[in-house]
Each structure stands twice: as structure tokens, then as C-alpha cells.
Amino acid sequence: xxxxxxxxxxxxxxxxxxxxxxxxxxxxxxxxxxxxxxxxxxxxxxxxxxxxxxxxxxxxxxxxxxxxxxxxxxxxxxxxxxxxxxxxxxxxxxxxxxxxxxxxxxxxxxxxxxxxxxxxxxxxxxxxxxxxxxxxxxxxxxxxxxxxxxxxxxxxxxxxxxxxxxxxxxxxxxxxxxxxxxxxxxxxxxxxxxxxxxxxxxxxxxxxxxxxxxxxxxxxxxxxxxxxxxxxxxxxxxxxxxxxxxxxxxxxxxxxxxxxxxxxxxxxxxxxxxxxxxxxxxxxxxxxxxxxxxxxxxxxxxxxxxxxxxxxxxxxxxxxxxxxxxxxxxxxxxxxxxxxxxxxxxxxxxxxxxxxxxxxxxxxxxxxxxxxxxxxxxxxxxxxxxxxxxxxxxxxxxxxxxxxxxxxxxxxxxxxxxxxxxxxxxxxxxxxxxxxxxxxxxxxxxxxxxxxxxxxxxxxxxxxxxxxx
Amino acid sequence: xxxxxxxxxxxxxxxxxxxxxxxxxxxxxxxxxxxxxxxxxxxxxxxxxxxxxxxxxxxxxxxxxxxxxxxxxxxxxxxxxxxxxxxxxxxxxxxxxxxxxxxxxxxxxxxxxxxxxxxxxxxxxxxxxxxxxxxxxxxxxxxxxxxxxxxxxxxxxxxxxxxxxxxxxxxxxxxxxxxxxxxxxxxxxxxxxxxxxxxxxxxxxxxxxxxxxxxxxxxxxxxxxxxxxxxxxxxxxxxxxxxxxxxxxxxxxxxxxxxxxxxxxxxxxxxxxxxxxxxxxxxxxxxxxxxxxxxxxxxxxxxxxxxxxxxxxxxxxxxxxxxxxxxxxxxxxxxxxxxxxxxxxxxxxxxxxxxxxxxxxxxxxxxxxxxxxxxxxxxxxxxxxxxxxxxxxxxxxxxxxxxxxxxxxxxxxxxxxxxxxxxxxxxxxxxxxxxxxxxxxxxxxxxxxxxxxxxxxxxxxxxxxxxxx
Ligand SMILES: Cc1ncc(COP(=O)(O)O)c(C=O)c1O
Ligand SMILES: Cc1ncc(COP(=O)(O)O)c(C=O)c1O
Numbered sequence: 001x002x003x004x005x006x007x008x009x010x011x012x013x014x015x016x017x018x019x020x021x022x023x024x025x026x027x028x029x030x031x032x033x034x035x036x037x038x039x040x041x042x043x044x045x046x047x048x049x050x051x052x053x054x055x056x057x058x059x060x061x062x063x064x065x066x067x068x069x070x071x072x073x074x075x076x077x078x079x080x081x082x083x084x085x086x087x088x089x090x091x092x093x094x095x096x097x098x099x100x101x102x103x104x105x106x107x108x109x110x111x112x113x114x115x116x117x118x119x120x121x122x123x124x125x126x127x128x129x130x131x132x133x134x135x136x137x138x139x140x141x142x143x144x145x146x147x148x149x150x151x152x153x154x155x156x157x158x159x160x161x162x163x164x165x166x167x168x169x170x171x172x173x174x175x176x177x178x179x180x181x182x183x184x185x186x187x188x189x190x191x192x193x194x195x196x197x198x199x200x201x202x203x204x205x206x207x208x209x210x211x212x213x214x215x216x217x218x219x220x221x222x223x224x225x226x227x228x229x230x231x232x233x234x235x236x237x238x239x240x241x242x243x244x245x246x247x248x249x250x251x252x253x254x255x256x257x258x259x260x261x262x263x264x265x266x267x268x269x270x271x272x273x274x275x276x277x278x279x280x281x282x283x284x285x286x287x288x289x290x291x292x293x294x295x296x297x298x299x300x301x302x303x304x305x306x307x308x309x310x311x312x313x314x315x316x317x318x319x320x321x322x323x324x325x326x327x328x329x330x331x332x333x334x335x336x337x338x339x340x341x342x343x344x345x346x347x348x349x350x351x352x353x354x355x356x357x358x359x360x361x362x363x364x365x366x367x368x369x370x371x372x373x374x375x376x377x378x379x380x381x382x383x384x385x386x387x388x389x390x391x392x393x394x395x396x397x398x399x400x401x402x403x404x405x406x407x408x409x410x411x412x413x414x415x416x417x418x419x420x421x422x423x424x425x426x427x428x429x430x431x432x433x434x435x436x437x438x439x440x441x442x443x444x445x446x447x448x449x450x451x452x453x454x455x456x457x458x459x460x461x462x463x464x465x466x467x468x469x
Numbered sequence: 470x471x472x473x474x475x476x477x478x479x480x481x482x483x484x485x486x487x488x489x490x491x492x493x494x495x496x497x498x499x500x501x502x503x504x505x506x507x508x509x510x511x512x513x514x515x516x517x518x519x520x521x522x523x524x525x526x527x528x529x530x531x532x533x534x535x536x537x538x539x540x541x542x543x544x545x546x547x548x549x550x551x552x553x554x555x556x557x558x559x560x561x562x563x564x565x566x567x568x569x570x571x572x573x574x575x576x577x578x579x580x581x582x583x584x585x586x587x588x589x590x591x592x593x594x595x596x597x598x599x600x601x602x603x604x605x606x607x608x609x610x611x612x613x614x615x616x617x618x619x620x621x622x623x624x625x626x627x628x629x630x631x632x633x634x635x636x637x638x639x640x641x642x643x644x645x646x647x648x649x650x651x652x653x654x655x656x657x658x659x660x661x662x663x664x665x666x667x668x669x670x671x672x673x674x675x676x677x678x679x680x681x682x683x684x685x686x687x688x689x690x691x692x693x694x695x696x697x698x699x700x701x702x703x704x705x706x707x708x709x710x711x712x713x714x715x716x717x718x719x720x721x722x723x724x725x726x727x728x729x730x731x732x733x734x735x736x737x738x739x740x741x742x743x744x745x746x747x748x749x750x751x752x753x754x755x756x757x758x759x760x761x762x763x764x765x766x767x768x769x770x771x772x773x774x775x776x777x778x779x780x781x782x783x784x785x786x787x788x789x790x791x792x793x794x795x796x797x798x799x800x801x802x803x804x805x806x807x808x809x810x811x812x813x814x815x816x817x818x819x820x821x822x823x824x825x826x827x828x829x830x831x832x833x834x835x836x837x838x839x840x841x842x843x844x845x846x847x848x849x850x851x852x853x854x855x856x857x858x859x860x861x862x863x864x865x866x867x868x869x870x871x872x873x874x875x876x877x878x879x880x881x882x883x884x885x886x887x888x889x890x891x892x893x894x895x896x897x898x899x900x901x902x903x904x905x906x907x908x909x910x911x912x913x914x915x916x917x918x919x920x921x922x923x924x925x926x927x928x929x930x931x932x933x934x935x936x937x938x
Contacts, residue, residue, distance in 0.1 A: 016799075020774030021643045023798050071772065084747045084774055084801045087661040090712060092685065096807050104810065108617055125612035134610060134819060138603030143594035144789040148577055174490045179648065183813040190684075192556040211811050215659075216561065243559060278553045303540065305489030305553055320613040320818030329492050330485075332553045338565050341573065342680050344652040348817035349789030350603060 005040050009048040012038075017057055017071045023085045028058065028066040093215035099419075099434055100207060106428050113458040116428040117449040118254065118403055119319055124374055129363050130318070130354075137353045144349040149337040151177025151325075152352040158359035159311075159325050166286070167300030168309065168327065176333045176340065179322040179347045181284050181312040182208055183340075185247075188280060188308065189216035191339040192332070198244035200277065202230060204435030204442075206254045209247060209282075222436060227397050229253055229260040232267040240276040251294045252285035252402025255435050255444035259400050262295040269301050279307045284324070287316040287368050289401035290376045305329035313355055315403070316368050322347065323355040375401075375448065378455065382447040385456040389463035403448035406432075409441045413469055418443065421465045427458040474509050478517040481507075486526055486540045492554045497527065497535040562684035568888075568903055569676060575897050582927040585897040586918040587723065587872050588788055593843055598832050599787070599823075606822045613818040618806040620646025620794075621821040627828035628780075628794050635755070636769030637778065637796065645802045645809065648791040648816045650753050650781040651677055652809075654716075657749060657777065658685035660808040661801070667713035669746065671699060673904030673911075675723045678716060678751075691905060696866050698722055698729040701736040709745040720763045721754035721871025724904050724913040728869050731764040738770050748776045753793070756785040756837050758870035759845045774798035782824055784872070785837050791816065792824040844917065847924065848874075851916040854925040858932035872917035875901075878910045882938055887912065890934045896927040 016022045028034070031049070035042045049066060052058045059069045096104070107117050150156060156172035163170065178184045185208075193199070195217030201209065203222025213220060221244075223230050229250050238246075250260035250268075260268070272279050281298045299309035305328065312324035326336060340346065358364045382405055383398060394409045409415070415431040422429055432440030447455055485491045497503070500518070504511045518535060521527045528538045565573070576586050619625060625641035632639065647653045654677075662668070664686030670678065672691025682689060690713075692699050698719050719729035719737075729737070741748050750767045768778035774797065781793035795805060809815065827833045851874055852867060863878045878884070884900040891898055901909030916924055 015638065016640070018772060019638060020771050020776075021639055021799055023774035026798065026800050084661070084777055085798050087712070087714075087747065088800050088804045090663055091658075091660040091804075091808075092664055093659040093808055093811065095804065096811060101807060104618065119614050122612045122614070125614075127610065127612055131607050131610050134607030135604050136607075138600050138605075138607055141596065141600050141603060143591045143596055144787070145588050145591070145594075146788045149573060169484065169488060170490055171485070179813040179817070182811075186812045190562040191560040192553070194559055195561055197559075208811060208814075215811060243556070245556075278556065302489050303487060305492035307489075308553055318613070318818075319615045319814070322813065322815065322817045329495065329554050330490055331495050331557050335557045335560075335564065338570060339560075339562055342562065342565060342651075342677060342684060343655045344648040344791065344813070345677075345788070346791065348648070348791045348820040349787075350819050350823060351817040354819060 005038060006044055006048055009034070009038055009040070009045065010051060013048070013052060014057070017068050020071075022068050024068050024071060026068050026085055027064065028068065030065060092217070094211065096211055097434060097437075099431070100211070103428070103430060103434075106423065109428075111426065112423075113427045113454045113461075114449045115445050115447075115455065115458050116430050117446055118315070119449055120315070120371065121378075121449050121451070123451070124371055125318065126363075126367050126370075129367060133354050133357045133361070133363065137350065137357055141353075144353075147346045147349055147352065149341050149346070150175065150333065151347060152349065152356065155323075155352045155356040155359075158356050162359055162364075163311075163327065167296040170327055174327055174330050174333050176326045176337050177347050177352060178324045178326060178340065179344070180314055180319065181282060181310045181324040182212065184310045184324055184326045185209055185212045185280075185282075186216070187326070187336050187339050187343070189213055189218060191336055193218055193245065194243050196242060198241060200235075200238060200244060200246040202248055202253060204255055204432065204440070205247070206249065206282070207434050210435075210437060213247075220437075225253070225256065225258055227256075227258055228264055229258040230264070230268060232264060232271045236271070238271075238275050238277065245278050245280060246272055247280040247282065249282040249285070250298060251283055252288060252399065254285070254402070255404050255430070255432070255442075256406040257397065257399030257402050257404045259294055265295055265298045266301055269298050269306065273304065273306055280310065281307050282310045284310065284312040284315050285402040286311070288372065288375060288403070290372060290379055291400045294401065299327065305332075308332065313358070313364075316371065317358060317364060321351045321355055323351055375403075378447040378452060379405075381452045382445065382455050382459070385459040386445075389459050390466070393463075393466050403446050405445045405447065407443050407445055409443075409466075413441075413466060415440065415443060417469070418462070418465060422462060425461050425465065427461045429458075429462070474507060475513055475517055478503070478507055478509070478514065479520060482517070482521060483526070486537055489540075491537050493537050493540060495537050495554055496533065497537065499534060561686070563680065565680055566903060566906075568900070569680070572897070572899060572903070575892065578897075580895065581892075582896045582923045582930075583918040584914050584916075584924065584927045585899050586915055587784070588918055589784070589840065590847075590918050590920070592920070593840055594787065595832075595836050595839075598836065602823050602826045602830070602832065606819065606826055610822075613822075616815045616818055616821065618810050618815070619644065619802065620816060621818065621825065624792075624821045624825040624828075627825050631828055632780075632796065636765040639796055643796055643799050643802050645795045645806050646816050646821060647793045647795060647809065648813070649783055649788065650751060650779045650793040651681065653779045653793055653795045654678055654681045654749075654751075655685070656795070656805050656808050656812070658682055658687060660805055662687055662714065663712050665711060667710060669704075669707060669713060669715040671717055671722060671725075673724055673901065673909070674716070675718065675751070676903050679904070679906060682716075689906075694722070694725065694727055696725075696727055697733055698727040699733070699737060701733060701740045705740070707740075707744050707746065714747050714749060715741055716749040716751065718751040718754070719767060720752055721757060721868065723754070723871070724873050724899070724901070724911075725875040726866065726868030726871050726873045728763055734764055734767045735770055738767050738775065742773065742775055749779065750776050751779045753779065753781040753784050754871040755780070757841065757844060757872070759841060759848055760869045763870065768796065774801075777801065782827070782833075785840065786827060786833060790820045790824055792820055844870075844872075847916040847921060850921045851914065851924050851928070854928040855914075858928050859935070862932075862935050872915050874914045874916065876912050876914055878912075878935075882910075882935060884909065884912060886938070887931070887934060891927075891931060894930050894934065896930045898927075898931070
């Protein structure tokens, strides 16, 4: 049995090397990873690797793990050819921060207590309704193909109707369906902004907004915020330089949970118009109020096409649908639709039909009222546990909606340490640093994803770690 | 009734202007478009526009149509604010060519004879099976959310199994699921290539590959092709300069239908390795052979990770699913997966599940055998009609698969003229120029989309137009 496995491992690694999946110069997975992949002891892996090293295919290098140094083909020739691996460091777009990549990975580890994920808990997944919706989409299906550039017309009608309830009155031709609000930011970056454009944005801000704008070459200019988000009075002086814009999420801000009041919304719009700086308003958490409905979006006050408005079903319903929208002046929407066609030729027809069905059937409204109640339970449990365990060490505001509590540590506690130690104890939190690319005494705690008892347990673990520091 | 409509039109236009959908400086839809939108005569539109002009809101300008010059708000202030409309000309990514945009639009006009669309005919849509698949996905649904960075694991397993039948033996961790092969090109452009990188590619080539590479700042270097595509012997001299790559679709090339033989595939791979130029092999038409199966993909010969391989369900099954894949060295796939997360956070969960079901159930294989038979009928009908109507004016090769016949006109016939006149007669063809950004005596004729009798009718119309020239 063991001998069989051992042979299998050697064959597998040889195959990966021979067919170029692991080209010369690349690093093998760790011994631990290979051991768990094949369900064997590390010693079996070590023996297999020794044999491959004896064949001249791989080499252990201190501090670098095991490197592919030859493949059966290069053994027969003088120099290894250049290959795609050489390209990995290139491209105009940057890689995500290593911490962000590590968190992305850890978020799919089901054994961890997820105080990190900005995603509704699995037990809030409306399984029965989603089955009904998709089965209905299946039953009623008519032939489909590439969709219209702006997206499925029926879905756009439904979105227009849904937005009119928020005071945004537009026709469906001012709506572009996108694969989530994140894609909206990507399209805006490559389609409307220049390399070198300044993006004013809340500091801290949504982590993928930072990477998306930066990857596309924009300069970020953070604006300090308070519990109401951006204070227009404090940024009276901003003005248009080279094609700058302002990106904000005034409703249940990520990561701080801040909610901007009605007065500030109007002031911010006025200021932006005076300063000639267009606004990107990201409203993906807007439906997720807990205590009372938030003020209407800034877009509902916009009389000049100054605001591009983003929404999504990811937070309130489900991110796997990948359905979001951009609303703005028609010429701008046309331009973005053309770019969307260039980058992926439209969003999944099936997802678009499922989304239209969610909205038109009224199931969406029913679902979010249920979600609001559940979020209230979880938020309250989180706040109570925070009070009980962390009030000596930190402070926070009560969020009126959304997914997050933004915890500020009072003492000089290394956030990097806390994050790492918590992870080792099975609790995933997000260090504040990733939301601003700078040192931060905060961490973000999501109460949307973990079960109540896990939220409480996780917060207790944090207390014990801080006490140990 | 007429008075009512007239008032309604004025209100509608005022609303669009007031809420910034049509900001100051933007152009109103044409009178004809408005008339058809409201189902009225153009004279009603003209009267409505006159009233709005009298209010100072709009102005007719010669050669530019009707322009918004004020809105109710700007009428009260001195200068109009800057708004998103000013941004339309910006962005690093270029707009599609006007002809391409016009064709995109005309392709959704159901009244035209579509000799243009690179998309299977509606009557080849496997409606029963698609309903079964989606209903099954609905019934068996388990909660889902954001998917793993590389895509749904089950779908990747199915793709790996499917590719092994083409001689590509890789594990599912070397596969990235993307929203169609076009997104693959976009991700490669922004993630692996530099602004200024040279992309060698067939001249002519897939129209969206041109815009995608160019938008991302790549230089295009066309390689002339014959009926077997690129001839490696003719490009012995190419060599790596600044991060250059070679993009090709050796199997049933778009737009020419060319098929590269086995020998050339190996030679091209050898040449690319010698020249140290990695290959992007686009195989979206590979399953659509008509006469006999094509040679195995270049990727199946690749021993050094020199080839990134692209596939898709768009052409063989349905483009609305938006399911494609990239296969390559793991480190490269990891890099592209990270970028995919940055740009849209993954492909629709429902589409991925539907695609997995199509592949695992065997329905996909059944479907494409049926499609092959149908394509044969349509291709033969197209070739026969071409022989009958156009043999005096043009020449072409018989394509052994895919969707297209590439017709070269013998005489000096203006392609732009032929395209325009054909459109006026209700027949949409694609002028060769859009596939190379240069003058071309060709047009592309798709036999995949229109009904046999329409294909024949369309070709007869072309004959009569050419005779008139
Ligand atoms: C503020 C904000 N905007 C956009 C997104 C992206 O959402 P989507 O899944 O719609 O792309 C997120 C997700 O975390 C977010 O927090
Ligand atoms: C050669 C080629 N590659 C890629 C594509 C894009 O296909 P998808 O729908 O998978 O993005 C097309 C579609 O026309 C094509 O012709």
C-alpha cells in the first residue's frame, strides 16, 4: 500500500514537471501540502523527493523549498526555454497584498471561526427560494445567447423599478448590468479614469477598491472619516486636478460600518459639484439596515449626472450570482457597456434571469426582511460579547447596518501579531492595515458570517490573546 | 390620445435631462428613435422638441442632432458643473471601432439575415437539455457563495477530464475558470503582458482580440496566413524582444476558417521555444469539426509550460453561460486567478454548476455531435450558394469546421460599400477590414446563425448588389 502510494507520488510529480505545469525554476508544493494531498506521512514524501532529486529533476534549496531544476526534456538539451512562468511578475496590474491573498485563502477554510468574511452566513442562504427561482428559470427557459451590451432587458427593468423605491428614477437604458460591484470599479478604472488620476476615497476603504484602482494606475488620496463617514466641512479645499473622482460608500461603510446622514449627503454632493469632482457612490450594503432605513442614496439627489451609482445582490442575497449594476448618464453607461463587451462580453444569462426572478417575484424583499432580523441578532450578540470581553482593551461604534464592527485597540498591541495568533487559534479577523495600506490600531469584525456562539467564542479567544500580550 | 403622448414625451425628456441621465452637452436620441420608442409620428416628436427648445433646454445643431444645452438646474446657475460625461473620452482602454459597435448593435436586430453572428443558430439551442440541466442544478442546489479563486472545483475536475480526451493531461489546479475566452485574453493582457509588449498574431484575427490587446497597450504584429494558418517556415526570424507573445487559433480560425495541420503545430511550438516566445493557443472552435476531428491542440505537445491554452463553451454550446477556461503552468494560473478576483471576484456559481452538469452528464458530447451534423448542412448550403451566385466575383476555401467562410472578392469592389448596401437590404456581413485594422478585399460569412434558406437568400442579395456595382 505504502509502496503503491510512493510510486504514485513520483509519477504525479514527474507528470507535472514533464507537461510544464511545474516548469523549470518553479517551486514544488510544500512537503506538508503534498503529504496531505496524498494522505501519507511526510516521510513518504521525503523519500519520493529524494528519488526525483537523484534523477536530477528537482533540488532542495535552503529557504526556498524544493525547486524544479530540469525536466525530462531539458535534460536532453542545453538550456531551458523561456516560458509563461517568466511572465508572472509582469503585467500592468499588481498582485493583491500577501496578507489579502492569505485571508482570501483562509476564508475558504471551514474549520476557522470566520470573523472575517464579508458574506452572509451559510444558514442565511435562502436555499428553498433559490431552488424555486432556479428551477423556475430552468422551466421557463427560452433560447438565449450573448446578451445585449447593457445586460438582459428584463433584469434592467426590474432594477429600475427597485431603484425607484430608493428615489432613483431612471430608465433601464441608464443601467449597466455587471458581474458584481467590484467589476464596476474595474470597468470605471480602465474606462473612465486615466493612469495618474486621483481617486479621493474614505480612509480606510473597501480592500479591493484599493487594489483595483491602484492596479489601473490611479493615485489614492484617503479622506479621514468619523462615525458619519466623510465630513464635507473638513475637505472644503479639495478641487479638481487631473481627472480626479471621489469614491465613497456612505451607507454602512466597509470596514467601519459608518452611516452618513441626510444633511451630509447633500453637502457632499454640493461640494463635489463645486469642486467639479464626480462621485462614485457604492451602495452594496444599502438594503442591510438593522435599526431603521438609511437616508436615500446621494444619487437620488443628483441633478447633473455627477454621480455614478453602484449596487449589487452580493451582500443582501448572494455573491455567487455575480450580479451588480452601474447607474449613470447614458453616454457614460454606453461607454462602460462597450468596455464590458471588450472584457467579458456580458454577465451570465442564467444569473441575470435568476436575479430578475428574485426581484420580480417579491422573494428578494421577503428575504432581506428576514436577513435584517437575523443581522440584528448577530450584531447584538457581537456587541454584547465585545462589551464583555474587550471593553478594557478597545472601543467601537454600534453599526446601524451592514456586516462590520470596527474595533480600535486602546493600547499598543501589534495588530499583525493579534491577527497571526488568532489565526493559529482558529479565529480569522482582518487587521485594519489592509484597508488603508498603512499602520492601523483597528481590526474589522464581521458578524454576518459566523454563528452566534462562534462569534462569542471568537471574541473570547481574542481577549485571552490580548491578555497574553 | 395624441395630446397625451405629446405631453408624455415632453415629461420623459425633461426627466432625463433633470436627473442628469442626459446631461448638458449630451445628444438626444434621434427623432426616428424617439418616434419608434413612443410609437408616434416624427411630427409629434418634432413638436415636442420645439417646445423644449423654446424652454431653453435643448438646441438643434446642424450635423450634430439635438443637444442638451441647459437643465432646469443650470438655468438657475451661472456655469454647468463638470460631470461623468466629461470622462467618456478618457480611460486607458479604447472604445471599439465604430463599425464593430454598429455590427454589435445590428446583430441583435432579428429582422436582418445574420451572416455575421459568430454564434450558433437559435434553433440549435438545446432547449430541452438546457431546461433539464438548469432544473437539476436548481433541485440539487446547496448553499453557495463566492467561489474559490480558480473556480468551482467540480467544474474544474470536469474540464480536466474533458481536456484529457484532447491529449492535455493536467490536474484541476492548472485550470482557471473564466467568464468566456475573451475574459481570458483580458486577464492575460493586464496580468502577464506589459504596455508595449508585442503580440504576434494571425493577420487577420478575432476582432475582439485586437481591441483587447490594444486597449491594454500591446503592440500588434500581424503574421500573414495561408489555408493552414501561420506557416512557421515563413517566420523563422521572429525572436523575443520586450516580453512578446504569440496568439493564435490554429483550429478553425476566426475569421478565415483555416486549420493548421499536425506537422505545423509541432514546428510552430519548436519555433516559439527557440525564439523564446510563449504561445497563447485559443481553441474555442476545436469541438466544431465538420469533416473529421482536427489534430490535437498545440498544448498537448507542450513539455515546458510554453503554451497557455484557452477554451470555452460559447461556440459549441452557448455563449450566454459565459464559461471558459485557461490552462497553463500553476504559478501563472495562480497569478491570473488573483487578478480574476480583483476584477470580478469569480464567475457565476450557477453558470459554473450548469457547465459542470453539461460536461459530467454526457449531454455536452451528445449535443456537439448533433451540432456537427447541422453545421455540415449549413456549410454545404452556403458553399453551394456561393458557387452558384458569387463564383464569378470571388474565391474562398472550404472550411473543415467552425462557423465561417472567408470570401475574397476578385475585383475592386468597395467592401465598405458592399457591407452598407447589404445592410440596407437586410443582410449583415462582416467586412474583412475589422479583423486587421487595414483595407481588405474580404468579407466573413457565418453559416452558423442563419437558417439555410436565409443563407441562400442572403448570398443571392450579395450577388445582385455586386452586379449593380
Ligand atoms: C464596499 C464594497 N463594494 C463592493 C464590493 C464587491 O461586491 P460584489 O460581490 O458585488 O463585487 C464589496 C464586497 O466586499 C464591498 O464591501
Ligand atoms: C477566436 C475566438 N476566441 C474567443 C472568442 C470569445 O469567446 P467567449 O464567448 O468564450 O468569450 C471568440 C468569439 O467570437 C473567438 O472567435
